[in-house]
Amino acid sequence: MNFLKLAFRRLFRKGEHALTRIISLTAGLAFGILLLSEVLYYFSYDSFYPDADRIHVVHENFKMDKSSDQLESYPRVSGAIAPGLKAEVPGIEAATRLNALGDHMIYTNDFNSYSATISLADEHLFDVLPVPMVSGNPREILKSPMTCMVSQEIADNIGGNVIGKVVEIKNYPGKKLTIGGVFETLPENTNYTYDVLISMVSTEQFTWDGTENWMGNDRYYACVKLSPGVSPADLAPGVRAMQVKHQDIEKLEEEHQGVVLQYSFMPITEMHVDNVKDMIIILVTIALSVLFVSLMNYILLTMGTLITRAKSSAIHKTCGAESKNLQQMIFSETVVIFSVSILGALLLIWGLKPVAEAQWGHNLTSVLNPYVIIPLTLLMVLLVLITSYFPGRFFSRIPVATAFRDYQQKKGKWKLFLLSFQFIGATFILTVLVIVTLQYNSMKNADHGYLTEGVYYGSTEGMDGNKVDMVLNELRAMPEIETVGLGYDVPINGAAGNNILSPDGKQELFNIADFYEADGNYLSILGIKVSEGENFISGQTAANDVIISKKGAELLKLNNGWTDGVVGKQITVTEHGNTTIQGVYPDFVVQSISNPDVRPSAFFYQPEEKFEQLKIEDPSTSFNIMVKVHEGAQDGIIDKITDIFNLGFPREDAEIKSLEAEQLNAYKGQKGFRNAMLIGNIIILLVTIIGLLGYTFNESARRRKELAIRRISGATLSDILKSFISDLEFVAVPAVLLGLIGAWLTVDKWMQNFAFKVPLHWGIFAVCSLSILLLVALIAAINYTRTANQNPVDSLRQE
Amino acid sequence: MLLQLNNIFKWVHSGGQRFFLLKDINLEVEEGEFISVMGPSGSGKSTLLNVIGMLDTFDEGEYNFLDESVHSLKEKHRSNLYKQYIGFVFQSYHLLDDLTVKENLEMPLIYKKIKGSERKAMVADMLDRFNIVGKKDLFPAQLSGGQQQLVGVARALIANPKLILADEPTGNLNSKQGEEIMELFKQLNSEGVTIIQVTHSEKNAEYGSRVINLLDGRMV
Secondary structure, eight states, X not given: OOHHHHHHHHHTSTTSOXXXXXXXXXXXXXXXXXXXXXXXXXXXXXXXXXXXXXEXXXXXXXXXXXXXXXXXXXXXXXXXXXXXXXXXXXXXXXXXXXXXXXXXXXXXXXSOEEXXXXXEEOTTHHHHSXXXXXXXXXXXXXXXXXXXXXXXXXXXXXXXXXXXXXXXETTSTTOEEEEEEEEOOOOSSOSSOOXXXXXXXXXXXXXXXXXXXXXXXXXXXXXXXXXXTXXXXXXXXXXXXXXXXXXXXXXXXXXXXXXXXXXXXXXXXXXHHHHXXXXXXXXXXXXXHHHHHHHXXXXXXXXXXXXXXXHHHHHHHHTTOOHHHHHHXXXXXXXXXXXXXXXXXXXXXXXXXXXXXXXXXXXXXXXXXXXXXXXXXXXXXXXXXXXXXXXXXXXXXXXXHHHHTTOOOOOOHHHHXXXXXXXXXXXXXXXXXXXXXXXXXXXXXXXXXXXXXXXXXXXXXXXXXXXXXXXXXXXXXXXXXXXXXXXXXXXXXXXXXXXXEOTTXXXXXXXXXXXXXXXXXXXXXXTOOOSEEOOOOTTTSOTTOEEEEHHHHHHXXXXXXXXXXXXXXXXXXXXXXXXXXEEEEOOOOEEOSSSEEOSOEEEXXXXXXXXXXXXXXXXXXXXXXXXXXXXXXXXXHHHHHHHHHHTTOTTOOOOEEEHHHHHHHTTHHHHHHHHHHHHHHHHHHHHHHHHHHHHHHHHHHHTHHHHHHHHHTTOOHHHHHHHHHHHHHHHHHHHHHHHHXXXXXXXXXXXXXXXXXXXXXXXXXXXXXXXXXXXXXXXXXXXXXXXXXXXXHHHHHHO | OOEEEEEEEEEEEETTEEEEEEEEEEEEEOTTOEEEEEOSTTSSHHHHHHHHTTSSOOSEEEEEETTEEGGGOOHHHHHXXXXXXXXXXXXXXXXXXXXXXXXXXXXXXXXXXXXXXXXXXXXXXXXXXXXXXXXXXXXXXXXOHHHHHHHHHHHHHTTOOSEEEEESTTTTSOHHHHHHHHHHHHHHHHTTOEEEEEOSOHHHHTTSSEEEEEETTEEO
16 A cells, blocks of 8 residues: 555645644754754864865964963964974874965955955965865965965956966055966865965065974964874874974973973864864754654654544554554654655745854855765654654554544553653753843843943054045044044954063063053043053053053062052063053953953053054054944944045945944854744744643543533532643643753853853742743643533533 | 354453453354344444454453464464455444545555555456446545445455454445345355354344344353
8 A cells, every 4th residue: 555645645634733743843853953954064074175084183282371280272383383293203194284364355456356265375285185176286376476376266256267367465465466276165164264375485475474483473274184094192202203303392391390382183073073062062952852842742743643543543454454554654654744844844944044044154055965964864764763653553553442432542641751851841942041041131231341332443454554644534523423543453352462571571470462552542432441540641651551451450469569559660571572551441351251351451552653654664554443433423424434434445445343233243152042042942832832732632532521520510610620730730840840950951061151151040940940830731721621611411422 | 164262251350340241152153154143232242243353352262263273373363364364344334534445445455465456456346346436536425324335345355255244234324225235245145255244133133044142241
C-alpha cells in the first residue's frame, strides 16, 4: 500500500489536527534549524582550505599579569616568527604571515570608491592558505613592491578586467598600488578575511615595518602548515631552539624569573569555535529546548489523534496488517508532516533572512555547506525516526477487540509527562528572556561616565590636511554646534595600550588604555569633568601633559607612595616619554559594559594647531573631529555636519557618526540575543499553548462522562475546575522548577561575559514561574469550562 | 477439521473478582459449515468470534486451526494464519474512510504481499462479481449502508479465505439489504466457504447449518 499517498490524504482530513501539528512543528523547526545551522557554521570555519587539518595558527602565550601563573594566549606574533618557524623548525612544511590594515575605502583612477578589507601578506600565503586564482601569479604579486591582488567581487565591482589598474587607499593618499591578480572571493566562514592583498614588501609604505622583528610589534597573523603526520607537540623543541637563538629567551626568563614568552599552535578549524564556545553552549541549549518542546508537542498531538483512529488500526489488522505495517504507516505520515513542516520552516527562515543575517553578521547562504547540511539532515532523519517510533508503537499495539468496541485511552501519565517538558521549556525560555532583556536594558541605559547625546564625530581619514582648519571654522560657525574638539578616539571604540614606568624608569608599573592626544575641548564635549587639577586649556597647557583616570591616579599613589595626590607629578609613559599630570577625571567605561576595558585610561594634550600640522605633514594621519550639538538642534544635523566635512574631502565621502548610536551599536550582540530569546519564547509559548489545548481537549473528551456525573451529583463549575486544574498544576509545578533551574544555569553562564551584571533577584524567577502556572490554569479553565457547561444528559447519552 | 476449541476460558478481573467472558467452550468446526452463534447481549458471542478470528487472546484452553496450535503461536505466525485463511465482516462494515472502494478491496492483498498486477486483476474480478465496478473510485461515505456491507464482504473474500467470520453482518441494514447479504453468504457457503456468523436474528440464524447458543459465556 502506498502509505505516502494515504499520508498526504490524511493531511486534509478533519480531526487529524494536521495543520496544528504542522504549525507547531514548523515554528520549532525553523527556530531550531536556524540556531543549530549557525552553530554548525561555526564549526565549518576555514575547513574549505585544502589540508585544513594540517594548518595551524601560531599563538603567543605570555603573562599579562606578572603576579599570576596564568599564560594569556594571543593569536598574533612578531613579524619574524613565521619565516623563522619555516626556516628553523623541523616539521613545518610552509609558513606565512598577514598584517591587517583593516577596512578602508579604495579609489580607482576614475574617481570611484570601493569598500574593502585590506591586508599585507607575504609571498608564501597561498602555500598555506590557498585560494583559487582567477588571474595572476600570487607568489610573484606578493613579492613585488606596491603590487596587490583583489577578490573577484572587488574586480567585478570595479569592472571586470582590473589587471594593471592602479588603486589608492583613502587613508594613504598618494600610495599607488598596481593590481597584479584576482583571486576567488573568500567564503565568509573564515577567521581571516580580506578583499585586497598587498605585498608585504610594501609594508613601510603603510605602517611601521616589523617584518624582521623577533619580539614586539606582535600584530602578525602567522599560519603554518605542518608536514603530514606531525603534531604541534612535535614542534616544541624546534620552537624553543629558535627562541634561544633569536630571542635570547633563556636570559629573559632568568631576568623575569619564569616563563616570558611561548608559542603554541591551534588548528585553524578550531579557532572560531574556541572564540565562541560560550555562545555555542547557549545557542545549542536554546535550540534543543525549542526543538524538544516542539517534538514532545507533536508526539502528544499525534497520540491524541491516534486514539480516535483506534478502529482503523484494528481494521488494518483484520485485513492482515502486522505491527510493522502499522508502524510504517505512522512513519509515512510523520515523514509527510515533517517534510511539509521543514519546507514551512525553510520558507519562514527565508522570510526572516534579513533579520537573521543582521543578527549573525553573514549571509544565510553561507551556511549551505556540507558541514552544516549533513549533520542537520541526519538530525532531521533522527527526529523523524523518534517522533514516528512512539506513536507507531502505540498505534500498532491497540488491541483489536477493544478498538472495535469503544477504545478509550486510559489516564495516560505519558501525556502529562510529555506536557511537563513543554512547561519546562516555556519556563526556561521565558525566564532567560526576562533576564537577558533586563541585562540588555541595564547595559544600554547605564551611565557610562560620559555624554553621548548630541555628540557627533567624523574621522579625518582622507581629508585634505590643508582644509582641516577651514572645516573646523565652518563647524564652529554653525548655529547648532556648541563645541568642536579634536582627539584620536572615542571611549566606545576602546584604546591602545602603553605602560607607565616607575619613577626610576626601570619598572613598568601598569598598562593604561591610551587614548593618545586630545585638545582642550575633547573631554568637555564628552561631559567628562576633571575632579582633581584641571582640564586641558588651549594656550596654557603644555603639549604632552596628561590627564589620567581616577583608577590610574590611585595606582600611581600606591606604587609610588605619593600621599599628596598626583596632580603636578612627573611620570614616564612608553611612547609618550616624560609628562606632567594635569588632572584626574572619574573613571568611565572604556569600550562597552559587555566588554569593558578595565585598565586605567589617559589622554595627552595636543593643541589644535599641532593636529592640523601633523595632518598636513603626513596625510595618512587621522584623528576625529568631534562636535557637541545644542539641545534640540539634532534634526538633520548629521547631513549638515557631513556637508561641512565634505569641504575637506576631495571625493566628498565624509562619514559622520552619532556617539549615541555607536554606543547602542556596541550592544547589538546582546540585543540580538534578546531578540532570539523573544522569538524562541513566542515559539515555545505557542507550542505549549497548542499542546495544552490539545491535552485539555482530549482530556475533556475522555472524561466527559465523569464530568457529567459530577455535575449531576451537584458539583459546581468551580469544584470541577479546581479538580481538573490541580491535576495539571501537580505536574506543572515541578516542571516549572526544573525550567527555573535550567534558566538559572544558562543565565549564570551567559552573565560570565559581563563585568556588570543585573542582580538575579528571586522575584524575577517567582514572576516567571507564576506566569507559566497562571497560563496553564487559564487555558485549562477555558477548555474545561466549555465541557463542564455542556448538558450532562447529552454527555451521558453520547456515552 | 477446520478448527477446534477445547476448554476455552477467558476472563477479566474487576474489583478483585474474576468475571468470565467465555467459560469452558468446546467447539469443532468442519470445513464448509455455516454456523450461527446466538445469545443475549453480553453472552460472549463477539468475544468468541474474536477468539476464533485470533483477534483476541484467551486465558485457558487450546485452540487448533488447521492442525496449528494457535495458543502457542507468536503474533507474527498468528497474523500469517488469519491473513491466509480468515476474512472478517462487521456490523459497522469497518471500511477505511480514507480509502476508495478499490483501495479497500486491495488492502488484504497488499498485506499478503501479492504482486501489483495480480492484485489489480483480483480487485477487478471482485468488483465485477459484486457488481460494484461503478463504485470503485468512491469513498465509503459516498455509499449506502448496503453497498458498504457489500464492499465489506468483498474485502473479506478477496484473499480467498477458508473461513468468514461475520459479526452481526446485517445489524445496520434494512431487511431487504440484510436478505441480500444473507443470500450472498448462503451462496458463498455453497461454494465451500466456511461461515461463522454472530446474529440476534432467528431468521438469519436459519441460514446456518448449525446454531450455537451462548449464555453468560457458556455454550448451552
